[in-house]
Amino acid sequence: MKTKILTILSNSDGYVSGQQLCEQLGVSRTAVWKVINRLKEEGYLIDSVSNKGYRLLSQPDVVTSEAILSKLQTNYMGRQVFSYDEVTSTNTVAKQLADEGKEEGTLIVSDKQIQGKGRRGRYWESPKGSGIFMTVILKPKMKPVYASMLTLVAALALNDAITDLTGLEAKIKWPNDVVVNKKKVAGILTELSAEVDYINYIVVGIGVNVSMKDFPEELKDKATSLLLESGKSIGRAQLIAKTMEYLECYYERFLKTHDLSELKETYSKVLINKDQVVRILTEDDSYTGVARGITDEGHLIVEKDNHDLVEVYSGEVSVRGLYSYT
Amino acid sequence: MKTKILTILSNSDGYVSGQQLCEQLGVSRTAVWKVINRLKEEGYLIDSVSNKGYRLLSQPDVVTSEAILSKLQTNYMGRQVFSYDEVTSTNTVAKQLADEGKEEGTLIVSDKQIQGKGRRGRYWESPKGSGIFMTVILKPKMKPVYASMLTLVAALALNDAITDLTGLEAKIKWPNDVVVNKKKVAGILTELSAEVDYINYIVVGIGVNVSMKDFPEELKDKATSLLLESGKSIGRAQLIAKTMEYLECYYERFLKTHDLSELKETYSKVLINKDQVVRILTEDDSYTGVARGITDEGHLIVEKDNHDLVEVYSGEVSVRGLYSYT
Numbered sequence: 001m002k003t004k005i006l007t008i009l010s011n012s013d014g015y016v017s018g019q020q021l022c023e024q025l026g027v028s029r030t031a032v033w034k035v036i037n038r039l040k041e042e043g044y045l046i047d048s049v050s051n052k053g054y055r056l057l058s059q060p061d062v063v064t065s066e067a068i069l070s071k072l073q074t075n076y077m078g079r080q081v082f083s084y085d086e087v088t089s090t091n092t093v094a095k096q097l098a099d100e101g102k103e104e105g106t107l108i109v110s111d112k113q114i115q116g117k118g119r120r121g122r123y124w125e126s127p128k129g130s131g132i133f134m135t136v137i138l139k140p141k142m143k144p145v146y147a148s149m150l151t152l153v154a155a156l157a158l159n160d161a162i163t164d165l166t167g168l169e170a171k172i173k174w175p176n177d178v179v180v181n182k183k184k185v186a187g188i189l190t191e192l193s194a195e196v197d198y199i200n201y202i203v204v205g206i207g208v209n210v211s212m213k214d215f216p217e218e219l220k221d222k223a224t225s226l227l228l229e230s231g232k233s234i235g236r237a238q239l240i241a242k243t244m245e246y247l248e249c250y251y252e253r254f255l256k257t258h259d260l261s262e263l264k265e266t267y268s269k270v271l272i273n274k275d276q277v278v279r280i281l282t283e284d285d286s287y288t289g290v291a292r293g294i295t296d297e298g299h300l301i302v303e304k305d306n307h308d309l310v311e312v313y314s315g316e317v318s319v320r321g322l323y324s325y326t
Numbered sequence: 327m328k329t330k331i332l333t334i335l336s337n338s339d340g341y342v343s344g345q346q347l348c349e350q351l352g353v354s355r356t357a358v359w360k361v362i363n364r365l366k367e368e369g370y371l372i373d374s375v376s377n378k379g380y381r382l383l384s385q386p387d388v389v390t391s392e393a394i395l396s397k398l399q400t401n402y403m404g405r406q407v408f409s410y411d412e413v414t415s416t417n418t419v420a421k422q423l424a425d426e427g428k429e430e431g432t433l434i435v436s437d438k439q440i441q442g443k444g445r446r447g448r449y450w451e452s453p454k455g456s457g458i459f460m461t462v463i464l465k466p467k468m469k470p471v472y473a474s475m476l477t478l479v480a481a482l483a484l485n486d487a488i489t490d491l492t493g494l495e496a497k498i499k500w501p502n503d504v505v506v507n508k509k510k511v512a513g514i515l516t517e518l519s520a521e522v523d524y525i526n527y528i529v530v531g532i533g534v535n536v537s538m539k540d541f542p543e544e545l546k547d548k549a550t551s552l553l554l555e556s557g558k559s560i561g562r563a564q565l566i567a568k569t570m571e572y573l574e575c576y577y578e579r580f581l582k583t584h585d586l587s588e589l590k591e592t593y594s595k596v597l598i599n600k601d602q603v604v605r606i607l608t609e610d611d612s613y614t615g616v617a618r619g620i621t622d623e624g625h626l627i628v629e630k631d632n633h634d635l636v637e638v639y640s641g642e643v644s645v646r647g648l649y650s651y652t
Contacts, residue, residue: 092425095425095519096425099418099421099422143640144470144471144473144518144520145470145471147470147522148522148523151522175522189521190521190522191519191520191521191526192470192518192519192520193421193517193518193519194470194473194517194518194520195515195516195517196473196474196477196501196516196640197474197639197640200517313523314469314522314523
């Protein structure tokens with residue numbers, strides 16, 4: 001009911017009478033009053049005026065289930081939310097919940113991560129309250145080998161949500177970073193649990209630097225936050241909800257063909273690598289070329305210096321001009 | 327210490343004096359006596375004669391850590407054992423332990439499984455004490471797409487262990503069944519946890535029908551046990567230890583090339599599909615042909631009726647004459 005009241009207040013410009021809330025929700029005045037008080041305790045600024053009712057003046061920047069659900073307009077993506085104050089990593093929690101059978105679209109969010117990991121176990125900064133740490137569970141019926149495409153689908157959703165809410169020109173560095181003004185603001189870590197030819201589930205972990213005002217010296221050239229770049233405070237719950245909405249939309253389009261054929265044009269438009277010099281570092285090779293786009297399978301197409309086109313599907317990709325690669 | 331005393335007694339034909347055990351283990355006579363008593367309680371038949379010492383007359387068919395370790399001759403495979411009376415499934419427990427960071431070679435064994443699953447969640451019979459339910463954790467440094475080859479590596483190890491201990495002519499039905507006299511005696515379920523281009527871990531679950539004397543009507547044509555086929559009681563701990571030994575050996579050979587190039591000859595020799603009519607059922611196709619062997623990547627090579635060679639890497643494969651496919 002907290003979610004419902006919050007949703008009604010959020011969507012109303014003026015006052016909503018207690019009577020109206022009671023009727024819409026089929027509960028007593030006392031019940032409404034209790035929920036309003038609980039919301040106030042959580043940091044919601046709610047004006048109560050006799051004969052007029054309640055009006056939501058401001059919302060705290062929390063990532064509770066109610067805060068997210070009151071803003072969410074999806075059919076299934078993010079509709080079941082598990083929200084935590086602190087977790088080792090949202091991917092770890094998501095994997096446990098997925099093992100227990102939680103359904104597709106289940107969203108895990110935490111205010112803080114104490115063991116967040118980037119790709120291959122690298123450390124990812126996570127100060128309390130300043131970032132988004134979330135993971136969504138997906139269960140596409142397809143072979144494990146195609147799971148990597150979901151990273152691109154999620155990157156596209158995240159990129160659009162950031163652009164929408166901040167007005168910034170966000171770009172994607174293939175395959176899994178969102179970049180603003182040549183610095184990283186968000187990353188994605190996709191993991192999967194699978195049988196040989198059958199996906200049990202995929203967890204898509206998303207980390208966003210929302211309101212950090214400073215970064216350690218060694219990261220200053222490479223990382224930034226939405227606050228630093230836009231000067232605006234972005235509500236985390238709002239950004240989470242928006243990301244879920246785009247994700248549902250793009251994921252549905254992905255499922256039609258089980259590849260990126262419908263999305264690759266959209267993706268290429270925001271691909272920061274496009275027509276830029278990139279350096280590819282694999283286990284046994286290193287070369288430079290110019291990135292040209294992606295394939296239906298989400299591989300990066302690179303035109304080597306000798307004009308051969310190669311498909312890059314893993315390994316380290318540096319883009320000239322980004323993250324101190326000059 | 328229980329494991330050590332059990333190992334010494336198992337490897338001795340005659341009596342081992344208490345004095346000798348004390349010296350070898352650097353403990354008191356009382357300590358040795360206490361362990362001997364505990365072993366007796368667990369069902370070990372140990373003859374104690376003054377002036378001669380202890381002699382192991384018979385061992386109970388248990389799958390405890392001590393029973394397995396006292397028979398195990400490996401460097402790392404199965405050297406850390408987690409043994410349970412009953413679990414939902416050993417794969418599930420193994421995934422939890424692997425998530426907690428347990429190392430490669432860790433073995434999970436249970437006397438009974440209550441939610442054992444076959445491929446794609448199918449039910450797998452598991453009455454108490456009559457079967458082997460075990461899972462081993464592997465962490466090969468390679469891309470997730472190659473994980474399926476480990477099923478074949480494990481099948482080979484299991485097949486050899488069964489042949490060694492029973493004298494039966496065991497065969498492999500590609501990719502993951504062990505077959506004796508045209509009926510299934512064992513199966514393998516491989517699952518993996520991975521990032522897009524990096525394996526977190528693989529769990530290889532192995533189920534063996536050891537001493538079932540009967541099967542439900544609908545399975546009688548398809549399933550059998552080692553006891554039914556060989557007339558012998560096979561010690562489960564012994565079979566587990568032997569499987570771990572072969573697995574370590576084959577896994578090391580696999581790691582040299584990260585494919586099956588060194589093992590495919592050996593595998594093809596015990597491949598029951600070889601030169602037999604097979605029916606392949608995929609999501610969108612169904613055809614018959616003759617199986618010819620496997621590729622370096624572990625795919626089944628099938629010669630279609632028009633003599634085209636195709637590589638089968640997933641889907642249902644039926645072999646004429648097996649499991650009621652006539």
